Amino acid sequence: MRRAAIVTPLRTPVGAFGGTLRPVPVEDLAATVVKAVVARSGVEPGRVDDVVFAQSYANAETPCVGRWAALHANLPVEVPGLQLDRRCGGGLQAVVTAAMMVQTGAADVVLAGGVESMSNAEHYTTGVRWGSRSGGVQLWDRLDRGRERSQPEWRFGKISGMVETAENVARRYGITREEADEYAARSHQRAAAAWAAGRFSAEVVPVEVPQRRGEPILFDRDEGVRPDSTPQTLGKLRTIFPDGTVTAGNASQQNDAAAACLVVAEDRLDELDLTPLGFLRGWAAAGCEPGEMGLGPVPAVEKLFARTGLSFDDLDLVELNEAFACQVLGVLRGWDWEDPERLNVNGSGISLGHPIAATGVRMLTSLLHEMDRRGARYGLETMCVGGGQGMAAVFEGVR
Secondary structure, eight states: OOOEEEEEEEEOOOEETTSTTTTSOHHHHHHHHHHHHHHHHTOOGGGOOEEEEEOSSOOTTSSSHHHHHHHHTTOOTTOOEEEEOOGGGHHHHHHHHHHHHHHTTSOSEEEEEEEEEGGGOOEEOSSOTTOOOSSOOOOEEHHHHHHHTSSOHHHHOOOOOHHHHHHHHHHHHTOOHHHHHHHHHHHHHHHHHHHHTTTTTTTBOOEEEOOSSSSOEEEOSOSOOOTTOOHHHHTTSOBSSTTOSOBTTSBOOOEEEEEEEEEEEGGGHHHHTOOEEEEEEEEEEEEOOGGGGGGTHHHHHHHHHHHHOOOGGGOSEEEEOOSBHHHHHHHHHHHTOOOTTTBSTTOOTTTTOOOHHHHHHHHHHHHHHHHHHHTOSEEEEEEEETTTEEEEEEEEEOO
């Protein structure tokens, strides 16, 4: 079976909820990064066999965002596209799906990515198609509703949202508010240090943002990083639930971003004059209790290690998405592993943000660029997934 190479992974800066990227529709975010991947890689656009994109908060304004992005980026009309969703793992799933297409010979070159504009997620109703005889109409917030309905209530009971699942993890492992704030502060400090050192410059594609008056501005830096965060400043924030652990400061943000890469058959690299940053070594997905969805990386990584024969001892870097600080700490205890020198060395969801379907490719992009700088052999990417899942993948460097 052919190896799947990862070529030219890139991402946009991550925008804050309702922030600078608010005027940029999801199709423009996706097309921006698709154009950049094609241009920087040097691939002939007509050699792209398919475009696989994840989007978790999709709607009919941009149906089948993979095809939309291909057309909007001016790829040949012959290049098809599709859309998939595994919630927080959607971006990684897009890369894995593209890899399976390449490995099985169904394609030679696939453009894989993820995109999310949470600032533009709409309110919707399900009750007016056949008319409303009296009374008002219920509008649902797609963001909140998606979290509430991530599992069948008849089977698991009502779960108010992802914060509740994080608190369940905190209680299970006895994680304190102070521990969560300390971890969150470290995430912000590491992301700020990475930006100051120029470690993100090679992976970030600026986004042109239209303005109501005047010329567009160029957005080129992650918007949610707070360099002045300390355990003491974070400790002043109120918890979401009384006597809880989660606050706005030790949880991931709601964000807007896009990220993408080429997934290419190894035996086509020379012919196409493409240089990879890494190869997919293996991947796995696993389910867990929806009420403790944050622990999904524990069974996913266990399954991945069983398939690949690898262990934490083999890994140079680990990227574990920070949905919540207490969730990260719970996963580390579930793994019975912790090494701050290898874990999220440039920050993650708490500091850089969590643009749901884009996150998996954003993490991959940052991971492979850091592996390249270090000459690393193996890097692990893993995340929890709303509804009670985990996903994990190991990537092998080229050095």
